[in-house]
Amino acid sequence: MQALQPTSQRETIFNNEVISRFELYNSLFLTLPFYKVKDTGTLLPLFIKSCEDGVKNHETPHKLIEEFFAKYTPNTNPQDIIDLLFRFIQYIERQVVLFDAVEDASFNKLNVADEQTSLRALFLKANDDKKLHRKVDHLIEEFSLRLVLTAHPTQFYPGSVLAIINDLTTAIRSNDISTINQLLQQLGKTPFFNKKSPTPVDEALSLAWYLENVFYFAAANIQAGLNQLLSEYHIDPKKVIELGFWPGGDRDGNPNVHPETTLQVSRMLRQILFRCYYRDFRNLKRRITFRGVEDHIATLHDVLYKNAFDSNIELKDISPFIIENLNKIKETLVNDHGGLFSDLVDDLLRKVELYRSHFASLDIRQDSRILRKVHAYCREQKPINSLFSKDYDQLPEAEKLKALTFKTAKIIYSGQQDNLIEDTLQTIAQLQQMQAENGEEACHRFIISNCQQASDILQLMELFLWNGWEADNLTIDFVPLFETVNDLAGADRIMEALYTHPFYLQHLKRRGGKQDIMLGFSDSTKDGGYLMANWSIFKAKVALTKISEEHNIKLAFFDGRGGPPARGGGKTHRFYASMGKEIANKNIQLTIQGQTISSQYGSVDSAAFNIEQLINAGISSGVKEKHNVLLDKANYTILDNMAKDSYDAFLALRQHPLFLPYLETLSPLSLLSKITISSRPVKRNAGEALKLDDLRAISFVTSWSQLKQNIPGFYGVGTALKNQEDAGNWEQVKNTYQESGYFKTIVDNCMMSMSKSDFAITAYLAKDKKFGEFWKVLHNEFELSKKMLLKLSGHHALMENYPVEKRSIAIREKIILPLVLIQHFALEKLQHDLNDEKRQAYEKLAIRTVYGIVNAGRNLA
Incomplete structure (x- = not known):
């Protein structure tokens, strides 16, 4: 796996390229008058400051928000308060997108690979070591990477928004202020969400945007580099990357997927692919204007055009035919024209060999x-x-x-x-x-x-x-x-x-x-x-x-x-x-x-980097x-015992009578079914009373992440570690941590999950008559887990060894803090008797906060 440049250098780049630019463009963004409510952008920084102070003082979201409006917008009626909160949400949603774009624009500077640990370095070493060369040769023959895109309710941006984000990233990369200003205005006026839930075909079409605009190029670029590397070391090139796709085929728990859905998605992927091929072919045709290739060019133009745009043609796998004609064109270019523009043919050939007639x-x-x-x-x-x-x-x-x-x-x-x-x-x-x-x-x-x-x-x-x-x-x-x-x-x-x-x-x-x-x-x-x-x-x-x-x-x-x-x-x-x-x-x-x-495959650069990292x-x-050291008796026993202790702790929590009521009351779990971002129901056996076994894991994890408690990502780990310490096994636990990369990864991921938790937001619940003691159980395990993980890793803070990622998380959490508090405010209001109009308004308010919180988390749900 490739290492990155030194941490201090990455921190400097992050501060200069990401934080400074975000602050600049965010100040520009907040001055844009998008909505009916006057001075929304001016009031938002004041609201953010009130939220931060309120959390420090353990105030309830209800008190915090009521006092803010009493101070800054006196004599505002309840409906106007709801309207202004909606405007805050809309601004914050777009602030998250802006921060994403700024980070993505700096991706290449933040992720410069260390050539000493690259795949090329491994091949260079193998070139001097015959035994290693044979091993690499054999492994390459069998190795493959298959990335499968799955339908997921938290990937909700329509293609129009994705295109804006893509263009905004490009403009930020070149500091094009005029274009950035226009794109921010466009972003502010473009709807983020559909008014009705998408069909599985809609989901497939949304996800296919990434196939068409990112993976089509990124996977082919990586395959090209790998082919070049293999040829340099006299190893036959082979197809390494495969793409998979679930929307339209995954019917587990989704009654909205039907046979005609599956067939429609399959044909849609085919048509999108051939439009990509045709786009590339037109560039190729514009350059290859020589004698000797006219017939093959004309044949391919006709075939690719019909498969891209004619819905009445007979569908069949024509990739062998395309490859045959491209090879004949290449042969003529090499033999008669000095190989001029043969690289364009190679590029299209490589894509056809990767994606054939199906894409994914x-x-x-x-x-x-x-x-x-x-x-x-x-x-x-x-x-x-x-x-x-x-x-x-x-x-x-x-x-x-x-x-x-x-x-x-x-x-x-x-x-x-x-x-x-x-x-x-x-x-x-x-x-x-x-x-x-x-x-x-x-x-x-x-x-x-x-x-x-x-x-x-x-x-x-x-x-x-x-x-x-x-x-x-x-x-x-x-x-x-x-x-x-x-x-x-x-x-x-x-x-x-x-x-x-x-x-x-x-x-x-x-x-x-x-x-x-x-x-x-x-x-x-x-x-x-x-x-x-x-x-x-x-x-x-x-x-x-x-x-x-x-x-x-x-x-x-x-x-x-x-x-x-x-x-x-x-x-x-x-x-x-x-x-x-x-x-x-x-x-x-x-x-x-x-x-x-x-977050990882949103642009050609980031996708290529992450694909290469996996390979x-x-x-x-x-x-x-x-040999995996976790299989040594001492290490195996310690992990086995910790897993059992952790399981017992988690099971006891699940069986607590307040477990589901807490989640239903204080998180938006009961409202997730009303969010129009997924074709899949929140739970299996829709229409029946909520049972934990029927609840889909996505909904379960999303609800805890909305609460900023992320229980599924750490609960029981602290208890397990403390039990081993009390049993006199701490030195063995430390040895296992030091020796096992797998266990270290588990610990790192756990600390990442905890870094996206903030129990201070819900600290007011400690005094709640119904849920106070239960909240303390959750909080105590969080504090115990944090204490034990820091002791195990030798760090002073969570994610100490990933300072750039830690800083990124902190900024995102700061941006969306108002969303979390608005959500709690709305959910608290829903616990009272309300008329239908007010109930719908607060439900809608709570629902709208979910999108931005999930998006800011990048991997929270």
Whole structure:
């Protein structure tokens, strides 16, 4: 993994390039008269100062806000106060965007890589070391990076706003004051959000903006650099980067995704891609005006234009045809024209080889409980009903596996199908059409959420055989998703059952002997807390790697890493660089979503940097193949004991009678379903009473982050560390921390999560009659965790070793402090009897604060 320039140098650049420029442009921004309320921008700094003073004095948000308006806008009626608070929110939302743009404009200066630790340095060393050269050569042959963009309710900006942000970043980079002024005015007048919830297709279109404007260029640029590097060291270039896509294919818990949705998104990705190809081709055509290439140029122009703009053409994978013609053009340029402009051909060739006709592979995902219902429905139909006993569902797992026949059949459906059964059956049949239109890579993975037994996968395979697929041509990879603590503990037993099953083993052989397994952080954190979730996933990876190696299966882990540390996010590069040889790491696959997309992959520069960091981390880790010290008995025992203690503490908190009432009353949890930024419901089993098990992890983590308490990102860690200290094991804990990069990454991510917490904001709750004691429980664990983590790391403050990132977080938290207090003010008002008009006004006020808080956090939800 590449290191950055010295910390002190980064701090100086951050102060000069980010803080100073933000203060300059923010002062300009606050003078712009966007809205009906006079002097909003003038009042906002005063309001921010009142908020800061009020938090220091532990005042309630209600008292703080009421006193502010009494002092600065006396005789203002309640409705005008609400209106002015809305204007404050709108300004602050755009201040966050401005700070994002200023930071992004300085990205290249802040993230200059150290060439001594780069991938090139590794190849240079390998050139002099034959043994290392062979290892690198072999690893490159197998290595791949797959980035999967997922639909996420906190990535809410429409394309128009994203375009403004992009242009604003460019203008700031060149200090173009006139353009900056115009763009800030445009930003102030452009709506950030839709009035109604997006459809899954809308979400896909919004996320495709990043594919078209960022990844299309960034991934190709990285691949070009890697190809150049490999050729210099006489290693054959290979495709390393793959893109995946979930919007339109992920139907787990989202009743708004239908077969026609999936097909529409697949075709949309194809059309956007060909428009990118056509855009590049026009530049190529403008330069290559020589004799000998006219026919190929004309042919490609016609083909690319029709695929980009003609909705009536027959869809099929034409990437081989495009590659063939581009190679012929290149051959003529090299042979007859001295290779002039052949670099333009190479660039387009590289993109076509990367993205083919599909751009990004669309994954299908559904919950195992739904798939079991579909299998049960099909077993009632002719001729399948004769193959199964009526008590099949009650059979032990071993008996179920024996009962599965894997016979190809054409089912004669009768009776009414419910929507989810119909969706599954139509989607299975439709996948063949999608592969025919865009190529096999367009959609070749089916992910089974909540996978609890081998039959969950094998029964799904039968559904394919009963709905138009042949066993010999089943071009689908079946991917189990293990997420809860219990499911992770039993994952290796499930996979061994599959690896020893004749039909499944035969299928794997046809698929190149490779198995993808998805491990999700979200529900494991909600289920067991931060430390137990990380430790459970680590142990599952070790066990799954071992069992896969024993059966000669090439294993690829697909990490469901969300934005925040509480959902697997955080310092991703260090996470992958810290893997030992006991964990399969030749194929890095991870989800990127929410504010992680805009913060780490929002521009071509930042995306290219982070893609390169991941590749460097994976290859460097693979070359070293060090033993993971966490598997040594002393280290393993200490982590195991801490995880159990942390789990017990988190479980006790979850079982506290005030746990959900606290979250429902003091956070916007109960209002999230009214936010028009997602097609997916806040919880499963919509319409029923709220249960923690039904609550989606995104909603769970988002609610705690809105409270500025981030409980899922640290709770139980302090207790676990203190217990070890009390037991006389502190020296061993310190040794484990010093020796294990993995454990250090867990600690760093935990401290990042805590840095985005601020219990001072809710300190007034300590005196609350209902929630006071519960708040103290949360606060005490926060203070204990902070104390123990600082003692363990030897630091004096959280994120002390990341001063630039720490300063960035501090500025963002300062910007959005008024939003947090306005939210608490509105939620407090909603606890009283209100008429419908006032209730709707305060609900809307609370809801609008959510966007800016999430966006400022960058990886909070």
